[in-house]
Amino acid sequence: MTQEKKDKRCAILQAALEIFAENGFHGSPTSMIAEKAGVGTGTLYRYFENKDDLIRELHKEMDLRAREVILTDYATTLPIPERFFKLFSNLIHYTTANPREFRFLEQFYNSPYGIAVRQARLQDPENLEADPFVALFGEAKKEGFIVNLPTEVLMALTAGPAFFLTRSKLAGFINLDEELIQNTIQALWKAIKR
Amino acid sequence: MTQEKKDKRCAILQAALEIFAENGFHGSPTSMIAEKAGVGTGTLYRYFENKDDLIRELHKEMDLRAREVILTDYATTLPIPERFFKLFSNLIHYTTANPREFRFLEQFYNSPYGIAVRQARLQDPENLEADPFVALFGEAKKEGFIVNLPTEVLMALTAGPAFFLTRSKLAGFINLDEELIQNTIQALWKAIKR
Amino acid sequence: MTQEKKDKRCAILQAALEIFAENGFHGSPTSMIAEKAGVGTGTLYRYFENKDDLIRELHKEMDLRAREVILTDYATTLPIPERFFKLFSNLIHYTTANPREFRFLEQFYNSPYGIAVRQARLQDPENLEADPFVALFGEAKKEGFIVNLPTEVLMALTAGPAFFLTRSKLAGFINLDEELIQNTIQALWKAIKR
Amino acid sequence: MTQEKKDKRCAILQAALEIFAENGFHGSPTSMIAEKAGVGTGTLYRYFENKDDLIRELHKEMDLRAREVILTDYATTLPIPERFFKLFSNLIHYTTANPREFRFLEQFYNSPYGIAVRQARLQDPENLEADPFVALFGEAKKEGFIVNLPTEVLMALTAGPAFFLTRSKLAGFINLDEELIQNTIQALWKAIKR
DNA sequence: GATGAATGAGACTTCATTCAT
C-alpha cells in the first residue's frame, strides 16, 4: 500500500521532470504529466497540493539526488585541490549526463520558487555549512589555497562556468570530451588559486 | 506624429521589459503590459504582430543597447589585457546597473527564441566576428595571451561568472563594490591567461 | 457513464444546431452554444476539438439523419417515376418539417467546409454512387425516362426548386400544403422527363 | 466635389463587393475594404453609417445593376415564351459572368438582411409588380401559357435551378456552355408550361 | 472632409483544480 503510494508519487515526479525539462513549467499541463505518469488527473492532486507544490517537491528530490551524485567518491579527508577537482568533475559530468535534471534545476532556480529557496538557504547558516561547495571554499580559504574572495564570488567563478558550459553543450554549441572537461576545471582552479 | 508613434511603441517596450523581468514571459499577459504602458490592449497589436513578435523586438532593442554600453570606451587598438578588463568591467557594470535588462536578456537567451538566435549567430561567421568577445578571444589566442581553449569554453569561463555574479547580486546574495568587481575580473583573467 | 457522455455531446450538438440555424456560424459564439446546452464553456472542447470540428461533426450527424429520413419507404425496386416522386416528396417534407436542420445544412454546403465536402464527394465515384439522387438520375437516363443532361444539371432542375421553395416557406413567403407539394413535384418531373 | 464624393463612395462599394464575395461578410474587416478602396478607415464611416449599412447599400446597387442587365433586350411586347427565354438567358449569363455579384447577392439573401428585404418587398404590391419575373409569370398565367401555380412556386421552379446551376459552375462542379444553358432553359420552360 | 491610430468588447481556446462516482 505504502509502496504503491510511493510508486505513484514517484511516477508523477518522473513524468513531471521529463515534461518540465522539455516544455517548461508553463508548457506542461498537469493533465499531460498525469497521463505520462499513467495516473488520473485528479490523482496528481492527492499526492501534491497543486502544481506549485509538485514543482517544489520535484526540486527537493532532484536537489537531493544531485547532491548525492556530486559527492560520489568525495571525501573531506582528501587534499583540498583533489577535492576541488573531484567536486567539479562530478558536477559537470552530472549536469551533462542528466540534461533533464539540469534543465529542470536551472528553470527552478531562475524562477520565483528558486529565488526564495536560495534566499532561505543563505539565511540558515547550518544549511549553508552542509553545502559541500561552501564548506570546501571555506576550508580552502582558511588554509590559504585560494584567494580570499567572498564565497558567493568563488561560487560564481567556478559554478558559473560549469553551468554555462553545460548549457552550451545541451544547446549543441560545443562538444565536451573528457579532456576538455579536465582542462576547464584546471582553468577554474587557476581562477581562484592563490 | 511619427514621434508619438515611436513614443507609444517605446512605452509598450518599456512596460514589457519591466513586466517580463518581474514575471517572466508566461506570467505577463499582454493586457498587463498594455495597461502599464497606458494604452489599450488592442493598441499593442498595432505595434507588434503578436506577443512573440513583441518579445523578439524587445530583444533586438535590448541587445543593441547592451552592446553599445558594453563597448563604451572600448578600442581594439588597446593592448589585449586592457581590452579584456574594459570589456568585462563594462559588462558587469551594465548588468548590475540594469537588472531589468539583464533579467530579460537572460530569460530570452534561455528560451526557445534565444536558442534559435544564438544558433543563427553561430552559423553566420560574419556575425560571429562582430561579437567583441569572440573577436577578443580570437586575437588573444593568436597572440598567445591566453590558453588555447575553444571560444565557447572561454566564454563559459568569463561570461559564466559574470552572469552568475550578477544574478547573486540582484537576488541580494552579495554586495558588489568596485573593488570586488575588479578582483573578480582579475580572477577571470587568471583563469584564461597562459 | 457512456450514456451521460453521449447525452452531453448530444446536448451540445442540439444547441449548436439551433443557434447556428438562427444566427449563422459567425453569429454563434461557442459560449452561447455551451450555455444553451447547459454545460460550461470548456466542456464543449472536451467533445470537439474546436468550433470547426463541432460544425463538421454536426454536419455528419445531420447529413446522416437527413439521408435516413429521405430514404423512408424508398426502394430501388420501384418504377423510376415512383422513385422520383417518393424521393422528392420525402425531401421537401423533411426540409420543411425540420427548418433548423435545413438552414444548417444550407449554410454548411455554401460555406468553405461544405464546398470541400462536396468536392471530395464528387471525386470519389464510390461515394457518388451511394447518393440516391445521383443513382436515380443515372438509371433514369439509362432507361430513357428522362432527358440526357449532365447529372449536375438534373440536380439543379430538381433540387434547386425544392430548396428554393423550402426557403420561401421558412421565410413565410408561401404556405405549402400537400397538394401544392405534389403539384410542384409534378412540375419537377415535367422539367426532366423525356 | 460631388463627383469626388461619388467616386469615393463607388470605390468603397466596389472594394466591398470584391472582398465580401471572396471572404464573406464576417471575414471582411472594414479596414480591409477601406484599404482596397484606397481611402482611410474612418472615411468609410462618412459614406456609410456602419458595416451593416454598407452591406445594405451595396445590395441596393447590385440589385439595381443586376435588374438592368437582366432586362437587356427584353421587351414586354414580345411573345411570352420569347420573354421567358430572354429573361432566363440573361439571368444565367449575368450570374455566371459576374461571380462576385452573384456570390454577394446569394450571401445577402441568405442573411438576416436579405430575409427582411424580401419580406418587405412581398408586402409592397407595387414593388412586386415591378419585378419582371413576377410580372411575366402573372401575364403568362393569365394568358394560359403556363400552369396555374403560385408565383412563388413558379419562381422556385425557374430561378431555383438557375441559381443552383450557377453555384455548381462557380464551385467548379460543371462546365456551362451556351448549348447547355439553352437546354436548361428549355427544361425550365417544360416545368411550367401548360 | 479625410484620416488612421486608438480602443475595448468579445471571440476562441487552454488548463489548474474540483468533485461526483
Added chain:
DNA sequence: AATGAATGAAGTCTCATTCAT
C-alpha cells in the same frame, strides 16, 4: 483511494467604430 469529466477564469488576438488632428 482513484478517477477523469466538468468547469470557468484567464489568456491571446480581432475588428467595428470613434475621434483628435
